[in-house]
Amino acid sequence: MKIDYEQIVKKCLENDQASQRALYKALLGKLMGVCRRYTRNKQEAEDCLQEAFIKIFTSLPNFKADGPFEAWTRRIAVNESLQFLRKNKKFDFMDDVEIYHNVPDFSSNAISMMNHDELLMLLNDLPQGKKVVFNLFVIEGYSHKEIGVMLNISENTSKSQLSKAKDLLVGMVEKLNLN
Numbered sequence: 261m262k263i264d265y266e267q268i269v270k271k272c273l274e275n276d277q278a279s280q281r282a283l284y285k286a287l288l289g290k291l292m293g294v295c296r297r298y299t300r301n302k303q304e305a306e307d308c309l310q311e312a313f314i315k316i317f318t319s320l321p322n323f324k325a326d327g328p329f330e331a332w333t334r335r336i337a338v339n340e341s342l343q344f345l346r347k348n349k350k351f352d353f354m355d356d357v358e359i360y361h362n363v364p365d366f367s368s369n370a371i372s373m374m375n376h377d378e379l380l381m382l383l384n385d386l387p388q389g390k391k392v393v394f395n396l397f398v399i400e401g402y403s404h405k406e407i408g409v410m411l412n413i414s415e416n417t418s419k420s421q422l423s424k425a426k427d428l429l430v431g432m433v434e435k436l437n438l439n
Contacts, residue, residue, distance in 0.1 A: 263286050265283075265329035265330070266325065266329075268282055268283050268286070269283070269320060269323065269329065272317070272320055273320055273321060280317070284313065287313075287316075287330070287333055288309075290330065290333075290334070291309055291312055291313075291333060291334065291337040292305060292306075292309050294334055294337040294338060294341065295308040295309045295312065295337055295340070295341050296380065297380065297383060297391075297395050297399065298338070298341035298342065298344075298345065298391070298392060298395060299341060299344070299345075300384060300388070304344065305341075307344060308337070308340050308341045308344045309337070309340075311340040311343070311344070312333070312336050312337040312340040312341075315336050315339075315340060316333050316336055319336070334400075338396070338400060342392070342410065342411070345388065345392065382429055382432050382433070383395070383429075385428075385432060386425055386428055386429070389421055390421045390422075390424055390425035390428065391425065392411065393407055393411070393418050393421040393422050393425060394421075394422060394425040394426070394429075396410065396411075397418070397422050398422075404418040404419050404422070
């Protein structure tokens with residue numbers, strides 16, 4: 261079912277509680293998935309999600325329809341998740357100057373055949389810094405330069421963290437296939 265975000269946002273701005281509940285329900289699953297990818301457990305994801313919704317509802321008057329509404333809310337959820345990780349010192353970046361030139365092929369059939377829960381389980385086993393860079397680059401589509409700015413790391417550290425995350429994920433998948 262396609263949601264008319266323009267209409268629902270307009271009613272939310274008029275403090276229509278039914279529209280606010282409808283907006284919350286429409287975004288809940290998608291944004292929980294975003295927060296869950298950045299955190300270690302459901303409780304942390306719920307904390308990030310709550311902060312994201314607070315930010316979404318308080319920032320609705322500032323929303324400029326120059327892009328999709330869902331993308332705007334997704335970016336808020338990502339930013340709130342990163343803020344949570346910063347506040348709780350959950351990043352574990354190493355200042356890597358080494359850049360991997362032989363990045364493993366991540367289009368493995370085994371990975372493409374995994375369901376969401378299986379992939380999430382593997383992502384949760386990654387060290388937090390690698391997990392965050394992987395999510396920002398592979399899933400959210402940010403460039404290494406943008407990731408560097410967002411996380412206050414060098415572009416090369418972002419590249420290295422991504423490469424190491426891919427190495428680890430490929431190793432995990434291979435291990436699963438052997439069992």
